[in-house]
Amino acid sequence: MPLGVAFQLRDDMLGVFGDPSVTGKPSGDDLREGKRTVLIGLARQKMPPTAVRVLDELLGDSSLDDAQVRMLQNTVRDSGAADQVERIxxxxxxxxxxxxxxxxxxxxARAELSELADRVTRREA
Structure with missing residues (x-):
């Protein structure tokens, strides 16, 4: 169960910060799709109200341009939520x-499962 949680959280991080050449998806794809992940929830808790309003307004806008995605990525990162998710x-x-x-x-079997744990939780961003 904990490995599954770690896997999902890593997937959420990649959905916001991932490198398209690695993930096969555009950077910030989860922002454009409006996914309400643990990462976004933690960011909302930590951000000032004005930043939360901007996040809420832009989250889920499929027409976000690259500059808007970078701004949202920076806002989430600056909130400390990304670091908190990494700790989790x-x-x-x-x-x-x-x-x-x-x-x-x-x-x-332990060695194989240990390698699997590395692969699913340390995927590149």
């Missing part, structure tokens, strides 16, 4: 690894 991802990966260490599995 790291915590969930630690919990998953602890569970893996205590699981009744062979060493090779």
């Amino acid at each position: 991802i790291a915590h969930n990966v630690r919990v998953a690894r602890e569970a893996l260490e205590n699981a009744p599995l062979s060493a090779s």
Whole structure:
């Protein structure tokens, strides 16, 4: 379960900050789609009311241009929400690894699952 949470949070980060050459989606695609992710929720909690109004007004606008996407990305990043999500991802990966260490599995199965944890949570942005 914690690895699944970490995976989803990483996916949410990539949906806002991801490199299109890696993700195959335009940068900021989740902003254009208006996805209300944990990242966006945390950003809204941390931002001043005027910034929240701008975010709410632009979030989900499929015609956002690159400059507007960069502005929203910077606003989310500056709120501290991205750093907080990274900490939540790291915590969930630690919990998953602890569970893996205590699981009744062979060493090779543990190694494979550990590699899987790295791949799904450290995908490039």
